[in-house]
Amino acid sequence: MKPLSCGIDFGTSNSTIAIDLNGEIRLVPIEQDHVTMPSAIFFQQANNKALYGRVAVRRFFDREPGRFMRSLKRVLGTSLMKQGTLVNGAAMNFGGIITAFLKHLKDGAEAQAGATIDNVVMGRPVHFVDNDPQADEQAQAELRTIAGRLGFKHIEFQFEPIAAAFAHEASISGEKLAIVADLGGGTSDFTVIRLSSRYVNKPDRASDILANTGVRIGGNDFDKALSLAAIMPEIGYRTTYGSKNLEVPLKPFHDLAEWSKVNFLYTPKLIMQTRQLLHESHDKTRYGRLLDVLVRETGHMLLAGAEEAKIALSDVDLYDTQFDFIQEGFGIPVARTLFEEAIADDVRAIETSARACLQAAGVGPEAIELVILTGGSTEVRSVQALFRQLFPKAELADQNKLSSVGLGLGYDSRARF
Structure with missing residues (x-):
């Protein structure tokens, strides 16, 4: 049997995991019927047992004694990874905390698949940390180490906006020049890419990706x-x-x-x-x-x-x-x-990054035929207005805002492995 592969979108606000089962890429329901899970952990005070996702959020807001954590992705590449923190009086490092959260995702997917998952494509923002290549490299290295601890034998990375593009590609007729705007909890990332349903299983997409930019601003x-x-x-x-x-x-x-x-x-x-x-x-x-x-x-x-x-x-x-x-x-x-x-200054910074992506790709806004909006922050009215104003002639695709990155990482894992 071919080794199983998956795509993991470890998001600042929400996370997903997609697996390749018998050639079909699908998101795994990791909390009852939900295919997305809040990136949240609650450590119960009584025994420091970790609870995850919606359960963690509910226990915290029910005022159960313990320690609640969110936005752990933003710790990657920062000094907090080495400092660690006290959790109900016990010292913990953030690498261990993030490992526990992602293990919960992997265990759920393996239970659904009935087999061990050996290969993974991890999503990553264009920049974990703005204007600091060393911290950015460090963040990816930390995430690679964590994936290794989870038992993955082969670990690859993909930019999250590219993954979102892959999720939309299967339904595209003909070829379209698209810009993907992935506005998550922690970052806003952009990719200009040529898409076509004919490219879905193409292993090397380097020639189709015209430019990437990103800024550490999000929901x-x-x-x-x-x-x-x-x-x-x-x-x-x-x-x-x-x-x-x-x-x-x-x-x-x-x-x-x-x-x-x-x-x-x-x-x-x-x-x-x-x-x-x-x-x-x-x-x-x-x-x-x-x-x-x-x-x-x-x-x-x-x-x-x-x-x-x-x-x-x-x-x-x-x-x-x-x-x-x-x-x-x-x-x-x-x-x-x-x-x-x-949020006016933040929205202006998002616009600047989007325009920089167009400039790096060597195309003007009028050349864009499709705008793919993904991430919960694209729901904000002024953000929606920005993209309609920037690309008045383009078709806007904004379905599956919270799950398209994970699904696209699953498609990418099939193409790679």
């Missing part, structure tokens, strides 16, 4: 911008204290607005400093909410509120985000106009 950055603009001011952000009207330290608020940094805030030192400043605060109600969040370790719930508002504002002009865990009946209305102002 998590939108969450952060929205949180700082609309939510953190109600938690004491930019309030003042003392006789000299000094501004309160801003770093705790910025860290509270970033998924990968929240867990590092709950220290006795910061809680003590916040208590001391509260005595001199000119807005004890708002700044007191910061102390409450730190003491009760509810920073992730603040960010979840920002994410919830971001998603809702794709459909409504105003969303009332509820934070009953801070105070009964406490809500913050968030307007889409405020959200769009908050």
Whole structure:
């Protein structure tokens, strides 16, 4: 029997795995009937047992004691990989934590296949870390090491936007020049590529790929911008204290607005400093909410509120985000106009990267016949408007936003192995 191969999309927000079974590429349902799984882990306080995906998210929001983690992909290539962290009092390194998460995916796929999976194509962003080739190389090396620990005998990598293109290619009639915009939780990546259903099993696609670009901006950055603009001011952000009207330290608020940094805030030192400043605060109600969040370790719930508002504002002009865990009946209305102002610089950076991809490919926007939008962040209204404005004549394909990268990696694994 031919050794089994798979494609793994380890995403900042969601992850998928696709396997090749008897020549058919399909995504594996890894959580009941769900083929996507939130990239989240919850370590129960009682025994440090790890729970994954939707179960992890649910246990955390049910306020079960333990440690919740999201956006682990953003740790790759950074100093945090070596530092590690304390989980319910036990020292853990992030390599081990990411290995455990990806093992859960692989075990689920092997259970479905009834066999060991030897080969993998791992998805990767165009840049794990912007403007730092050494850190970028380090991030891929760390992910390769983790894949080796999982028992994969052959490990290859593919850029995520190229994988998304492969997922759409089978249904294309004729040949089309496409740009793929993959806007995930942590990065926005672009590829200009020639696509045709005739190329589906072509092993070497180098001549069809005209250019790749990417920028380390994604849905998590939108969450952060929205949180700082609309939510953190109600938690004491930019309030003042003392006789000299000094501004309160801003770093705790910025860290509270970033998924990968929240867990590092709950220290006795910061809680003590916040208590001391509260005595001199000119807005004890708002700044007191910061102390409450730190003491009760509810920073992730603040960010979840920002994410919830971001998603809702794709459909409504105003969303009332509820934070009953801070105070009964406490809500913050968030307007889409405020959200769009908050992310304007990020959207401009995404546009710059998309235009750079066209320039590197040596084509103008009018040459693009197909725009493939993938990743949850492409749902944002101002992002949609950007691509419609950039490519007014092109067909827009935006089906399977959360699963096309994983599926495309599965197609790539079949072609390679």
